[in-house]
Amino acid sequence: MSEIYFDNGATTRPFPEVRAIMAQVLDEDYGNPSSMHKKGFQAERYVTGAREIIARSLKVSPKEIFFTSGGTEANNLALLGSALAGRRQRKHIITSCIEHASVYNPLSFLEDEGFEVTYLPVNEKGLISLEDLQAALREDTLLVSVMCVNNEIGAVEPVEEIGRLVKAFDPAILFHTDCIQAYGKMDCRPKAWKADLLSVSGHKIHGPKGIGFLYIKEGTRIKPVLWGGNQEKGMRSGTENVPGIVGMGKAAQIIYQDHEEKVASIRKVKDHFISRVMKEVDQVRDNSGQAPHVASISFPGVRSEVLLHALEDKDIFVSAGSACSSNKPAVSGTLKGIGLTKDYYESTLRFSFSVYNTVEEADLCVEALKELLPVLRRFRRR
Amino acid sequence: MEYKVFLIKYAEIGVKGKNRHLFEDALVRQMNYALEPVGDFRMRKESGRIFAEAESDFDFDEAVEALKTVFGISGICPIMVGEKTDLKDLRRLAAEYVGQEYEKKDFSFKAFVRRADKRFPGTSAELAAEIGEAVLMEYPDLTVDVHNPQVKLTVEIRDHIYIYSREIPGPGGMPVGTNGRAMLLLSGGIDSPVAGYMIAKRGVSIDAVYFHAPPYTSERAKQKVVDLASQVAHYSGPINLHIINFTDIQLAIYEKCPHDELTIIMRRYMMKLAEHFAVEQNCLGLITGESIGQVASQTMQSLFVTDHATGMPVYRPCIGLDKNEIIAISEKIGTYETSVLPYEDCCTIFVAKHPVTKPRLNVIERSEKKLKDCIDDLMREAIETVEVVKIHAHQ
Numbered sequence: 001m002s003e004i005y006f007d008n009g010a011t012t013r014p015f016p017e018v019r020a021i022m023a024q025v026l027d028e029d030y031g032n033p034s035s036m037h038k039k040g041f042q043a044e045r046y047v048t049g050a051r052e053i054i055a056r057s058l059k060v061s062p063k064e065i066f067f068t069s070g071g072t073e074a075n076n077l078a079l080l081g082s083a084l085a086g087r088r089q090r091k092h093i094i095t096s097c098i099e100h101a102s103v104y105n106p107l108s109f110l111e112d113e114g115f116e117v118t119y120l121p122v123n124e125k126g127l128i129s130l131e132d133l134q135a136a137l138r139e140d141t142l143l144v145s146v147m148c149v150n151n152e153i154g155a156v157e158p159v160e161e162i163g164r165l166v167k168a169f170d171p172a173i174l175f176h177t178d179c180i181q182a183y184g185k186m187d188c189r190p191k192a193w194k195a196d197l198l199s200v201s202g203h204k205i206h207g208p209k210g211i212g213f214l215y216i217k218e219g220t221r222i223k224p225v226l227w228g229g230n231q232e233k234g235m236r237s238g239t240e241n242v243p244g245i246v247g248m249g250k251a252a253q254i255i256y257q258d259h260e261e262k263v264a265s266i267r268k269v270k271d272h273f274i275s276r277v278m279k280e281v282d283q284v285r286d287n288s289g290q291a292p293h294v295a296s297i298s299f300p301g302v303r304s305e306v307l308l309h310a311l312e313d314k315d316i317f318v319s320a321g322s323a324c325s326s327n328k329p330a331v332s333g334t335l336k337g338i339g340l341t342k343d344y345y346e347s348t349l350r351f352s353f354s355v356y357n358t359v360e361e362a363d364l365c366v367e368a369l370k371e372l373l374p375v376l377r378r379f380r381r382r
Numbered sequence: 383m384e385y386k387v388f389l390i391k392y393a394e395i396g397v398k399g400k401n402r403h404l405f406e407d408a409l410v411r412q413m414n415y416a417l418e419p420v421g422d423f424r425m426r427k428e429s430g431r432i433f434a435e436a437e438s439d440f441d442f443d444e445a446v447e448a449l450k451t452v453f454g455i456s457g458i459c460p461i462m463v464g465e466k467t468d469l470k471d472l473r474r475l476a477a478e479y480v481g482q483e484y485e486k487k488d489f490s491f492k493a494f495v496r497r498a499d500k501r502f503p504g505t506s507a508e509l510a511a512e513i514g515e516a517v518l519m520e521y522p523d524l525t526v527d528v529h530n531p532q533v534k535l536t537v538e539i540r541d542h543i544y545i546y547s548r549e550i551p552g553p554g555g556m557p558v559g560t561n562g563r564a565m566l567l568l569s570g571g572i573d574s575p576v577a578g579y580m581i582a583k584r585g586v587s588i589d590a591v592y593f594h595a596p597p598y599t600s601e602r603a604k605q606k607v608v609d610l611a612s613q614v615a616h617y618s619g620p621i622n623l624h625i626i627n628f629t630d631i632q633l634a635i636y637e638k639c640p641h642d643e644l645t646i647i648m649r650r651y652m653m654k655l656a657e658h659f660a661v662e663q664n665c666l667g668l669i670t671g672e673s674i675g676q677v678a679s680q681t682m683q684s685l686f687v688t689d690h691a692t693g694m695p696v697y698r699p700c701i702g703l704d705k706n707e708i709i710a711i712s713e714k715i716g717t718y719e720t721s722v723l724p725y726e727d728c729c730t731i732f733v734a735k736h737p738v739t740k741p742r743l744n745v746i747e748r749s750e751k752k753l754k755d756c757i758d759d760l761m762r763e764a765i766e767t768v769e770v771v772k773i774h775a776h777q
Contacts, residue, residue: 305726309597376597379636379732 003315004361008204009151009181009294009352010319014247015206015254022208022247033240034229043242050249057256058188058198058215066214066235067245071180071201072102074214077236078176078197079106081222082143083115086174090142094118096128096157098150098334103178107145120146122337126155126289130165137166143174148182152321152334152350153287154294156182163194174220180204180212184255185263185292196220202244206354207251211244255355262355267292269353273362281369285344287321287335295351296321296335298344299369301377307349310372316365321348385442385460388449389546390432393456393554406432408557408585409454415619416448419776433461446550451616451775453583454560455552464543469504473516476537479545480517480524490527491517491547496538513537556585558619563587564697565660566669567652568611568623570603570727573671573700575610575717576708580699581669582618589663590614590621590773591656593628603725608773613717615775624659625769628652631760632732638752642734645679646741647750650691651761657692658765667695673703678737687741 005013025046031039033047048062055062068074083093095107097119107117118136120128128146137144144166148159159177166175176197179188184205190198197220202211216222216235228237255262274286274295287296299307304320311318321335335345351365392409410425413434417423421440426433434449442460449458462483464475480487493513495506504512513535514526538544566578568590578588592607604625611623635647656668672680679688689696700708712718750757 305600306597309600313597379633 003317004357004365006316006318006351006353006357006361006365008354008357009350011203011209012206012354013356014203014208015251017254018207018247018250021250022243025243025246030242033242034231043240046242046246047240050245050252053249053253054200054213057183057252058190060190060215061218064215064218066216066232067240068212068214068236069210069241070212071100071178071199071204072212073236074180074199074201074212075100075102075176075178076106077214077225078199078216078222079103079110079143079145080225081235082174082176082197082220083110083113084223084225085221086142087115090140092116092118092138092141094120094133094136094141094144094146096120096122096146098122098126098152098155098337099145099147100151100178100180103145103147104333115142122155122334124338126150126153126287126334126338128157128162130158130161133162133165134169137169137173139170141170141173143176145176145178147178147180148188149179149185149291149294150289150334151181151294153289153296153338154181154291154352155289155334156186156291159193159195160189167194181291181294184252185266187259190215190217197222202248202251205248205251205255207248208244211241211248213248263292265355266353266357269357269359269362270295270351272359273351273353273366276362276366277369280366281373285340287338287340287348293353295353296348297351298340298348299373300343300347301380302347302373304347304349306376307347307369307372310376311365311368314368316368319350319352321345321350386436386463387461387544388434388445389459389461389544390434390449390455391457391459391549391552392432392454392557405454405557405560408559409452411559412452412454412557412619413449415775416452416616417445420445420448450550450553452557453553453555453585453617454557456554457549457552459546459549461544461546464545466499466502466539466541466543469509469512472509472537472539472543473512475543476513476535476545477516477520479547480521480535483548484533487521488523489532490525490530491533491535492526492528492531493517494534494536496536498538498540502539509537509539553583553617555583558582558585558617559587561585561587562666563589563664564667564669565656565663565665566590566614566621567656567671568592568607568614569671570606570610570721570723570725571671572705572712572718572721573673573676573708574669575614575671575721576711576715577669577671577697577699578614579617579711579715579717581697582614586618588614588618588621588669589624589659589665591624591626591652591659593652593655594625595629595632596627598629598632599726602723603727606720606723606725608771609720610717611773612775613715613720615773617715619775621773622663623771623773625771626655626659626764627767628655628764631757631764634753634756634760636732639749642736642738643741643746643749644732644734645737646684646687646746649679649684649688650746650750651757653688653691653696655761655764657694659768660694665694667697668692669697669699671700671708672698673700673705673708676705678739681739683740683742684738687743687746690743 029042031043033044051062051065054065111117120132146157149156163175166173174196177195178199180201183200196217198215200213203209224235226237285298308320422438423434462479493510495509497506533547535547564586566588568574582588611621615621639647
């Protein structure tokens with residue numbers, strides 16, 4: 001394949017083993033885990049197996065893993081479910097100003113429903129300050145939700161310190177962390193982090209789309225938001241997405257095999273790419289955080305959308321740092337949050353890497369940038 | 383008893399004398415095109431009317447919606463068809479029809495009978511009286527009014543019995559294909575699809591040009607224009623969409639010409655390219671969505687300067703409409719939602735903060751001289767690399 005796919009923060013190419021086991025489940029072992037016969041039991045075994053793999057990867061109990069339709073649903077369940085369960089006692093929620101829309105929007109909804117939400121600012125590296133958090137905590141704080149790895153710049157929030165601080169203030173306050181960009185790129189340890197809730201998506205780790213899970217610490221006060229046949233112990237009704245669950249389990253298994261090597265190989269591509277760009281391309285700004293797979297770079301003087309399409313023309317696929325177009329400006333909270341001015345946030349691209357990427361691909365991308373930027377910068381909107 | 387047949391009435395084309403069969407043929411062709419995804423229909427032309435008879439199952443509402451896109455149709459009458467047996471059955475059918483068709487039975491009516499099958503006993507007048515009586519007996523609150531009836535109950539006796547009274551308004555206009563062909567400058571905006579629709583309504587076949595400017599415009603922007611063309615094609619029939627790569631011309635203008643004249647000069651080269659393909663497709667004019675004063679490039683001065691770029695007539699059916707009037711049409715024809723999708727089009731990428739609003743032809747022509755070293759090559763390149771896509775209403 002001659003294409004260079006540097007948009008692994010958006011989604012990843014599934015591992016061949018994921019495809020194979022999903023095909024098996026679709027073609028032959030297609031039973032409904034709720035069925036009483038052998039076909040149902042077989043399907044249930046697949047689900048149990050996947051749950052165990054995932055639980056092991058987090059060092060938690062399989063009983064604490066609840067499958068959902070993806071990261072968005074996991075975040076919604078975590079926030080809305082805990083708000084439903086705790087709304088009579090507590091009315092205050094703390095989050096950061098750089099959360100994903102699937103955290104931000106449910107929280108806006110909860111604000112409309114009478115909750116008070118504190119949005120913590122971030123510094124120029126995209127990190128919240130523990131002092132701010134300490135100051136924001138209140139007697140009636142129900143929940144603290146801070147993402148582990150930011151999706152736009154790869155900032156890694158101090159989740160362990162956050163957990164410690166929150167629980168020291170009041171052990172009854174729930175701590176949720178969105179690990180959708182973190183899982184598979186680092187060890188996620190809800191017990192060590194004192195997290196009660198932790199969200200993950202399947203397709204960011206070379207699994208299929210349409211599947212994710214929420215870790216819910218045993219004993220956490222949370223209510224379901226979907227009601228029906230009481231699958232997932234009533235926390236998430238609906239026939240299990242067996243192929244999705246099995247595919248995600250397989251992906252988790254593979255990604256956490258020789259994990260350090262895998263992360264090192266991703267980081268190597270990222271570091272190589274960033275260092276070459278910074279050295280060889282004029283007028284750029286590196287916004288990248290510590291996550292191994294995300295490079296966020298601003299190219300003032302060219303709109304991100306234009307550079308993106310010019311790279312696309314060379315079969316290099318990346319993301320715009322902030323989704324925006326002339327007709328509908330929707331500027332990213334993260335890029336503004338870290339203090340970028342218009343010329344920078346409108347020219348930011350995200351390059352996100354996976355185990356499939358190589359240093360050679362990074363080189364090709366750098367060469368493409370060096371070729372395109374001088375031309376594109378000649379024609380700026382005046 | 384169910385609707386199996388539509389009687390199609392047409393207005394303007396009825397008066398076209400010796401050319402009438404051409405108009406009728408065009409109308410039938412467009413009806414076939416519109417009804418193709420709905421089901422199998424047989425068209426029958428007969429003394430100033432067309433019958434569309436279903437030969438397969440179809441959805442009634444879908445068929446009516448399809449026929450409402452066919453220019454030239456003034457009215458669509460759904461006809462009930464019943465077995466032709468004897469007078470008793472005829473009376474029963476007429477009463478049944480009224481029972482099903484009208485919720486409130488309190489209007490005045492008159493029965494008309496056409497006895498195409500002369501073997502059926504009785505004269506037309508006698509049969510009309512029979513039908514009137516049968517309906518009145520069943521629904522005594524009805525009244526007969528032979529001068530100003532609210533409902534004209536028409537019964538035709540052919541191979542079957544045809545009954546109708548209701549007429550759903552059609553779109554009017556003239557059948558596409560009866561008035562030549564024109565080239566539409568289609569952008570991703572609200573106005574140009576409306577302009578295409580309005581000209582097609584007068585019977586004109588439509589082809590289109592779209593100016594693509596990668597990497598400044600995306601694949602999604604292109605797909606949006608393809609979708610808009612397909613929506614216009616519901617009314618106009620198939621469209622040859624010419625996708626022209628305009629990037630290099632735009633960049634050359636950007637580099638060499640005064641920046642506040644960029645848009646107007648760009649418009650002029652668009653006209654010239656559109657004219658080239660218009661000639662190639664035997665078009666007799668260009669169509670744009672311009673409306674006086676809407677933006678800087680649509681002032682009277684700008685339109686004057688733009689017009690001088692081409693020798694062809696430029697039709698601007700939206701010229702006197704306000705934006706909200708154009709939007710209302712785009713909503714009616716179903717292009718609005720697509721038009722407002724937020725993808726950059728080539729007109730918006732390099733727009734100056736203060737473009738000229740009163741350009742003068744001699745000034746603009748002088749600015750264009752700065753392009754003389756490259757523009758011929760760039761125009762040739764744009765023409766040679768054109769991508770032509772045949773766009774259908776039903777993809």
